[in-house]
Amino acid sequence: MVRGKVMDPDLVKAVFRLYRREGTCRKVAEIFDKSHVWANKILHNYDEQTGKPKIVKPKGRPRKTTAAQDQGTIAFMQQNPQLSTAEVASTVQIAPRTLQRRLKEQIKKKKEQKLPKKAHRDPAVGESPQPTLPGPPTMANEEWSS
Incomplete structure (x- = not known):
């Protein structure tokens, strides 16, 4: 898979069509108002037929x-919570540090699954808006007038 943002397949096909017609990456890039490197990366990293x-x-x-070994190891640790990381690592024949990294990855995955999406602050959606706090006095307020 290409690293970074994946391009729209229709855009990729358009780049290939223009390249066949125009002949150079620079001309294709000028049409799309992008750099020639952008066009060149699309031509090299994407399939012409599928986009x-x-x-x-x-x-x-x-x-x-x-991944299967990782899941098996995690299941083994859940069945045997009294064993230390070093003991589990020697049982499943991997380095203790590798096991620690896999456990850390597992914890991170679970945290990402549990995080709720940001709630709306719109009263129409059902949640009350944040209360407004009184700010510092302004020149319009009577507190400043003497």
Whole structure:
């Protein structure tokens, strides 16, 4: 998958059509009022027929455990809460630090699932607006007049 924002497939197809007609990335970029690098990245990172991103090999070191192994390890830890991280790691044959990272990822996922969306502050939606606090006195107020 392409990193960053995924482009609209219709836009990608339009870029390919213009490239075939115009012949250069610079001319395509001028038409869309973008840089030639933008056009070049679309031409290299997207499929011409579907307009969808090409599969990109992920960068960085591959993970030591699979998602299935992570779930199994988490389930094992829930069944055996009395075991330490080091004991569980030696049982499932992974490094203790790897296990700690997987637990941290799991906690982060659960927190993201539990976070509520921001509530509306509109009284029409059903929630009362925030109360207004009295501000500092202004020149229009009688408090300043002497």
